[in-house]
Amino acid sequence: MPTTLVECVPNFSEGRDKAKVDAIVEAMKIPGVFLLDREMDSDHNRCVITLVGERDAIQEAAIRGVGKAAELIDLTKHQGAHPRMGASDVVPFIPIDGVTIEDCVAMARHVGAEIWKRFEIPVYLYEAAATTPERQNLENIRRGQFEGIRAEIATHPARKPDFGEARVHPTAGATVVGARKFLxxxxxxxxxxxxxxxxxxxxxxxxxxxxxxxxxxxxxxxxxxxxxxxxxxxxxxxxxxxxxxxxxxxxxxxxxxxxxxxxxxxxxxxxxxxxxxxxxQVENFDSSLILENRLAAVMGGKMAVGGLRAGVEPFIEQLAAPTATPGGGSAAAASGAMAAGIATMVASMSRGKKAYLQHEAALSEAIARLSQLREELKAAIDADAESYNLVMKAYKAAKESSDGDGAINAALKQATSVPLGVAERVVEVAQIAGKLGPITNPNMKSDLTTAVALAKAALTGALANVEINLESLKDEGFVAEIRKRALALKV
Incomplete structure (x- = not known):
């Protein structure tokens, strides 16, 4: 099983010719990438392919799919109900496991650059990868569709692509690449x-x-x-x-x-x-009531023989091993995830109870946000270790490259962004946990105290990892900006 999992859902402007879609899917079949789903819609004349895989492999799969689509799809002859501006219309990356949304942004930028380099298809970045606020929304980029952007790309500054020259591919148009949450x-x-x-x-x-x-x-x-x-x-x-x-x-x-x-x-x-x-309207619904969820928990070790210890022991032993990773950064992320988990439990056990019905909306909102933060912090456990490994690779490669300093700085910046993201998230976890006290069962105040304490520990550890990376960076502007953000974080 890959240590990182990223989903990619490329949308291609072909929903009627199965042979063409088969060829595009075939082009994306590389080791480390798995096809989860494919949908063809003849009215929209569009297909949606869902892939999941390891981050490096899925980037290459997406690039190859775009290339094959450019060979097979001619937008000058395309008609369908769905708006489109490219043979490969939109290529989003979605974090699933062991990666963050920031990682997916970096992936989108790499893929965008490669699409122009290999196929001369201009690329626009959207959602979390957007370079301007206007481009966060796909509709703003795609306005006018293929015909509109073909007419305006060379003359309207707002239409300038993020990668490539201001000209569309004659038959494949332009492509939008980005990073987003699950849609x-x-x-x-x-x-x-x-x-x-x-x-x-x-x-x-x-x-x-x-x-x-x-x-x-x-x-x-x-x-x-x-x-x-x-x-x-x-x-x-x-x-x-x-x-x-x-x-x-x-x-x-x-x-x-x-x-x-x-x-x-x-x-x-x-x-x-x-x-x-x-x-x-199931009273006090909990996902653990679902048979398949309970079986997955048992088979996954959450309720395995040996109790709860069986679930956490492998990670603790990895921390204790005489290797650099996982280290303090991963431990900080895990501490933050546990804080979010405990706070979620407290809120969930009060939601739906008669005594707290007046707080139903606030509790539901807290649960939703804490669940999101918990997933992001769990992803940061692996992301921190991986970013450290990339720094080590950059130092090693620098001995054989003329641009060694640039690669090292880029790796250090990424290694800084992961713990900074952890720090920012655990502050929010602590803030939410602090607000739960008055609207949840008072008998659970010790759990909320534990959640805040874990968040504080996570913040201390994450900021220490931020600082140690900043000490090796030569970009004074970047260092000053990150230190300013770090100083503002308090629990």
């Missing part, structure tokens, strides 16, 4: 062929139209039915059941109802658990 592509079909109703509902539900915060939406006519097509960019903040209910309510205003919905690509199990809890 759920979710569509709702209505019992009407009137696409204008779908467009009005999409405008109401999406954030840019004043709707739900983490929803993007558009209306299409698909298979003779009006479709509200949506992207849920943070399902923990805006869960899928809330989106469905919103669409259903808006549809009623126009005298129509949802007849079905579909998921394009994959969906996290947690999103479906949230929907089950909401619609079934």
């Amino acid at each position: 759920i592509a979710y569509n709702v079909f209505l019992n009407t062929p009137d696409v204008e109703i779908a467009k009005k509902i999409a405008k109401a539900v999406r954030f840019s139209g004043g709707g739900l915060r983490f929803v993007k939406g558009a209306g299409f006519l698909v298979r003779g039915l009006a479709q509200v097509s949506m992207n849920l960019t943070d399902f923990e903040q805006t869960p899928i059941h809330r989106v469905f209910e919103y669409v259903k309510r808006e549809a009623a205003r126009y005298g129509v109802v949802p007849v079905s919905s579909e998921i394009v690509g994959l969906i996290p199990k947690k999103a479906l658990e949230q929907a089950a809890e909401w619609f079934l």
Whole structure:
């Protein structure tokens, strides 16, 4: 099993010719990369491929897929309901395990540079990798689609790509590459062929139209039915059941109802658990009530013979081993993850209880954010060790390279960003834990005290790792900026 897992979900502008899609998928089959899913939509004339793999391998797989798509897809002849600007329209990287969103940003930049270098396809960076606030939103980049950007790229400064010259590839257009959290592509079909109703509902539900915060939406006519097509960019903040209910309510205003919905690509199990809890109204629902979850916990060692010790002993023994990694940075991240875990437990045990119903919204918000922070801190355990290893590789390679100092500085900056990210996250964990006291069971105050203490320990360790890396850096501006951010962090 790879020590790092990254998901990549490239969208290609071909949804009708299976042979072409097969060839693109085949081009991306390299060791260390696994195909999870493929979806073809003839109305949209688009396919969505879901890959997962080790970070280096999946970068190369994405690049090869873009190259093969450029060979096979001619946008000058392309027609479909879905907006597009490239044969390879959008290529996002999503952190799964052992990597952070910052790692995925670095991956997006590498892939973007390689796409231009190998295929002369201009590349724009979006979401977390965006170079300007306007480009965080994919719709802003893709406005006007292939035809619009082809006409404007050379004359409008705002259309200048992040990688490559100001000219589109004649048949493959331009490509958008980025880093983001897990996105759920979710569509709702209505019992009407009137696409204008779908467009009005999409405008109401999406954030840019004043709707739900983490929803993007558009209306299409698909298979003779009006479709509200949506992207849920943070399902923990805006869960899928809330989106469905919103669409259903808006549809009623126009005298129509949802007849079905579909998921394009994959969906996290947690999103479906949230929907089950909401619609079934299960009292005091907990994911451990699900048989498969309990089995996974047992088989994974959480409840294995030997008790809880069996789950943590391997990591503790790795810390004790006479090797440089994992070290203090990984331990700090683990401490922060434990702090977030304990705080989540306290909030979860009060949510849904009669005595705390008036705090339901605040508790749900805290649980969602703590869960996200916990996952990011767990990813930082491996990311810290990996960043240290990259520094060591840079020092070794410097002996054989004329640009050794540049490579070392780049590696040191990455090794600094990981513990700084840990420090920033554990401060937030401690702040949330501090606010939980008055709205949770007072008998659990010792647990919250433990959570804050672990967060403090994590902050101390993470900042120590930041400082030791800064001492080796020669970029005075970078050092000053990082120290300024570090000084502002307190628990």
